[in-house]
Amino acid sequence: MSDFRNNLPGYQEICQEIKACRKYGIDYTMDRGKTTRLVERLHPRRVKLRVSEIITKTPTADTFRLVARDGYLPPFQAGQYINLYLDIHGIKTSRPYTISSSPRQTAYWDITVRRVPDGLVSNYLLDNVLSGFELESSGPAGNFYYNPLFQGKTQLLLAGGSGITPFMSMIREVTDAGLDRNIHLVYGNRLSTDIIFHAELWERSLRHFSFHYHPVVEHPEKHYHGRVGIINVDMLQEILAGEMLDSIMICGPQAMYEALLPHLWQLGVPERRIRHELFTGPGDITHAPGWPPEVSPGSTFSIDINGRQIIPAQAGQSLLTALENSGIVVPVLCRSGECSQCRVQLLSGQVYQPAGVLLRESDRKYGYIHSCQAYPVSDLAIRLSS
Amino acid sequence: MTDYDVVVIGAGNGGLTAAATLAQKGLQVLLLEKHNIPGGCATSFCRGRFEFEVALHQLSGLGTPEKPGPLLNVLDELKVGTELNWLEMQNLYRVILPGELYLTLPANREGCVAALKNRFPEEQEGIDGYFDLVYAFFYELMRAFYMKDPEITAEKYPLYFKYALKNTAEVLAEFLHDPLLKLALSVYWCYIGLPPSRLSFTDMAALLFSYLEFKPFHLQGGSQAISAALLDQILQHGGSVRFNCAAKGIQVADGRVTGVYTQDDVLIKTRAVVSNVSSLDTYTELLDPAAVQPAKLQELGSSTVGPSAFTIYVGLDCDPQEVGITEATNFICTGTDMDYAFARCRQLDTGDDALLLTCYDLVDPSFSPAGCAQVVIVDLKYSEPWESVPPQQYYQTKFDLAEKIIKRVDSLYRGFREHIEEIEVATPLTHMRYLGHPGGAIYGFDQYAKDSSLFVSHRSPVEGLYMAGAWAGSGGFQPTLNSGVQAARAVIRDLGRIAR
Numbered sequence A: 001m002s003d004f005r006n007n008l009p010g011y012q013e014i015c016q017e018i019k020a021c022r023k024y025g026i027d028y029t030m031d032r033g034k035t036t037r038l039v040e041r042l043h044p045r046r047v048k049l050r051v052s053e054i055i056t057k058t059p060t061a062d063t064f065r066l067v068a069r070d071g072y073l074p075p076f077q078a079g080q081y082i083n084l085y086l087d088i089h090g091i092k093t094s095r096p097y098t099i100s101s102s103p104r105q106t107a108y109w110d111i112t113v114r115r116v117p118d119g120l121v122s123n124y125l126l127d128n129v130l131s132g133f134e135l136e137s138s139g140p141a142g143n144f145y146y147n148p149l150f151q152g153k154t155q156l157l158l159a160g161g162s163g164i165t166p167f168m169s170m171i172r173e174v175t176d177a178g179l180d181r182n183i184h185l186v187y188g189n190r191l192s193t194d195i196i197f198h199a200e201l202w203e204r205s206l207r208h209f210s211f212h213y214h215p216v217v218e219h220p221e222k223h224y225h226g227r228v229g230i231i232n233v234d235m236l237q238e239i240l241a242g243e244m245l246d247s248i249m250i251c252g253p254q255a256m257y258e259a260l261l262p263h264l265w266q267l268g269v270p271e272r273r274i275r276h277e278l279f280t281g282p283g284d285i286t287h288a289p290g291w292p293p294e295v296s297p298g299s300t301f302s303i304d305i306n307g308r309q310i311i312p313a314q315a316g317q318s319l320l321t322a323l324e325n326s327g328i329v330v331p332v333l334c335r336s337g338e339c340s341q342c343r344v345q346l347l348s349g350q351v352y353q354p355a356g357v358l359l360r361e362s363d364r365k366y367g368y369i370h371s372c373q374a375y376p377v378s379d380l381a382i383r384l385s386s
Numbered sequence B: 001m002t003d004y005d006v007v008v009i010g011a012g013n014g015g016l017t018a019a020a021t022l023a024q025k026g027l028q029v030l031l032l033e034k035h036n037i038p039g040g041c042a043t044s045f046c047r048g049r050f051e052f053e054v055a056l057h058q059l060s061g062l063g064t065p066e067k068p069g070p071l072l073n074v075l076d077e078l079k080v081g082t083e084l085n086w087l088e089m090q091n092l093y094r095v096i097l098p099g100e101l102y103l104t105l106p107a108n109r110e111g112c113v114a115a116l117k118n119r120f121p122e123e124q125e126g127i128d129g130y131f132d133l134v135y136a137f138f139y140e141l142m143r144a145f146y147m148k149d150p151e152i153t154a155e156k157y158p159l160y161f162k163y164a165l166k167n168t169a170e171v172l173a174e175f176l177h178d179p180l181l182k183l184a185l186s187v188y189w190c191y192i193g194l195p196p197s198r199l200s201f202t203d204m205a206a207l208l209f210s211y212l213e214f215k216p217f218h219l220q221g222g223s224q225a226i227s228a229a230l231l232d233q234i235l236q237h238g239g240s241v242r243f244n245c246a247a248k249g250i251q252v253a254d255g256r257v258t259g260v261y262t263q264d265d266v267l268i269k270t271r272a273v274v275s276n277v278s279s280l281d282t283y284t285e286l287l288d289p290a291a292v293q294p295a296k297l298q299e300l301g302s303s304t305v306g307p308s309a310f311t312i313y314v315g316l317d318c319d320p321q322e323v324g325i326t327e328a329t330n331f332i333c334t335g336t337d338m339d340y341a342f343a344r345c346r347q348l349d350t351g352d353d354a355l356l357l358t359c360y361d362l363v364d365p366s367f368s369p370a371g372c373a374q375v376v377i378v379d380l381k382y383s384e385p386w387e388s389v390p391p392q393q394y395y396q397t398k399f400d401l402a403e404k405i406i407k408r409v410d411s412l413y414r415g416f417r418e419h420i421e422e423i424e425v426a427t428p429l430t431h432m433r434y435l436g437h438p439g440g441a442i443y444g445f446d447q448y449a450k451d452s453s454l455f456v457s458h459r460s461p462v463e464g465l466y467m468a469g470a471w472a473g474s475g476g477f478q479p480t481l482n483s484g485v486q487a488a489r490a491v492i493r494d495l496g497r498i499a500r
Helices: A011-023 A034-040 A120-128 A161-177 A198-207 A233-240 A254-267 A319-325 A361-366 B013-024 B070-077 B109-119 B121-146 B158-163 B168-175 B179-191 B201-214 B223-236 B279-286 B294-301 B338-344 B391-412 B428-435 B477-497
Strands: A047-058 A061-068 A081-088 A091-098 A109-114 A134-137 A154-160 A182-189 A211-217 A247-251 A274-276 A300-305 A309-314 A343-348 A368-370 A380-383 B004-009 B029-032 B044-047 B050-053 B086-088 B091-097 B101-106 B217-219 B240-242 B247-253 B256-262 B267-275 B308-316 B329-332 B355-359 B373-381 B420-426 B465-467
Touching (some): A047 A109, A061 A120, A081 A120, A091 A161, A109 A161, A154 A161, A154 A254, A161 A182, A161 A211, A182 A233, A233 A254, A254 A274, A361 B223, B004 B477, B013 B029, B050 B308, B050 B373, B050 B420, B101 B179, B109 B179, B121 B158, B121 B168, B121 B201, B158 B201, B168 B179, B168 B201, B179 B201, B179 B338, B217 B223, B223 B240, B267 B477, B279 B294, B329 B391, B355 B391, B391 B420, B420 B428, B465 B477
Parallel strands (some): A182 A211, A300 A380, B029 B240
Antiparallel strands (some): A047 A061, A047 A134, A081 A134, A343 A368, A343 A380, B044 B050, B091 B101, B256 B267
């Protein structure tokens, strides 16, 4: 076959162009690793950290100050978390912790850990980790941050207990950098001694007219003079005294969401501008609404993985935890049903999935579940593709 | 002894169709994907009540049951054509130049021509002439290439010979005068990434013809539905898939592929590799450059990395009509000079850019929760300016530049900002992160005529290595889905000749 291209008007000219382009072209072998480097300075898969200092905040909570072993911490948005990867007595697991330090300083990240009864990870960190310890985390992640594109300047932040951490980062950033925002923080705790960051919040509210601090304590001790009770809409209306809000953010225990979310519209903020941090589920999932009553907390199930291995799982334990307890490492980031890293395919059996799990439409169709927020309620067969 | 007949690296469109074809033909195939879900660009992500479509705007080449297009045949053969719910779009697009032009073009020749003539009555003859040419040119193209004419001559294909290597701007100027009319007929340049002055008429004519004759489509569940269906086919036919597992290298012995190293340095022995990774990474990272012929590296060096995008994904808590969005596909321009619009792609700033605004709910009312709408705004951008934004200024820069776009969109669609419930901004670095592509490029290399298959063979010089995806052909859904099938066919043909 004769080459018709030689007869195409313009063909020879382009061939000449190509010759020139090849002669003076780019040596892409010099760019080896460039894409990864560019991505890693913003979104590293792993950050190697060292505990530089442990700051006791309350009788039950410590702040761990983390520095980068190689001196570089990637940027984050106030409100985002890191997932700490740990090996606790041979079990490889992880927990997400919100960064409470300001994103404007790049020397360290602060995370605050509160003791949880039977909390494998929190107790390990509080009891075993000393300054100088080396830890490893994910890069910063998460979608609970202030979005200037639609959240407006005047905000009500509602925190409960250790739910203060994302707001602490935001408040530090806004007050230190003098940002044009107006923040009301209403912060509920059981006891006044539980209030993390109380002195600092108080002091910042005195120095910055755009930040208003309203602690609320359920069971006040004798010396406590602040607001008393459980946060409710009437209290919020009194605190706001008619000030118009642009948006509301809320972070705290499940009970706080249940008590407040249905009523916040009364503050005049449309639902689209009321944001809550992820549901973490109640302490005991077997008490969650919709949990099958015939499945008692003591039940044990077997999980068949790829038809090759069978592991046990306890009712009330997430599939992810069951996998981790059997030494199976699944990639994971948020542990709250949002990021989809830990997804697996359910081939047979039943799981309980609490509200707030973000599944794609195609996941539903083909039976993919997020193992961190899927609780076995029968024997299962799953496909693990990693 | 090998572990697999074929290892496919990357589960983008090309990797998925390659692996599905190979598995269906009974080959032992392993698909490696570094991300946790299949699709590459063809994917979605969830925020609140919304599942956002990442990349598919208007699927081309599908056709209707009465008149199936080339892509439908490909998907039918893969057994995913009929199980997906395809949604035909009635219009090509609405082109908007505030204050000057608001014109919707239907997705059929008669309607499109009528709409143009109605708006530009003084150019009726030129409009007819241009459409006649696009159609006659494309028919010649099909007869010459799809029908594999053994002897292609200027006498048989006069229009093809005359126009094949002309650029789109030249051809438009031959028929049309009003810059607004030329704009109205060339906004699809954004789907290829080169302005009419640099875009080959062949590419533009094929695009326009394909959308007019085979219609633009969306589908229920978005592009992730295609990816999930292809993955299901791979698994059903005994294929193996590993997510969260990147390939680190391709092993070559005596000029022939012998294995793939995973990220954990495990060697998987195989007879063939289909790489759905960018050709730059395939030849400079996965292969030892010393094992690659210098001519191949020189050939790569003559191509330039194409544009990425600054993309804003918005969930609204109202019906699209409430803010005045009445078309699924809208090109929002700032002027008639498309060379200027293209030059803006190299700027960080977004204040004066051509935008594509897509609202899927107008095609599929079930796409978002009831009473909600999903809007995606795309601004083509090269990654270079983003590469020098200091990490500490990254988020602020991202919001400032998104703000400029939202402000413009809000002035065009009153109440838009007021109804935002979710919003996520992706920069070229975001696309780089999730695609792993150099420059975060969404269409692979810049698609100049010199880089087209008329001049460059995308065949790999390494035996047993096959390329699939945008970097080894053209970008977009139809070409990349097809590229994997072609790669798989080449594998099957070649492996058949080599004893196990």
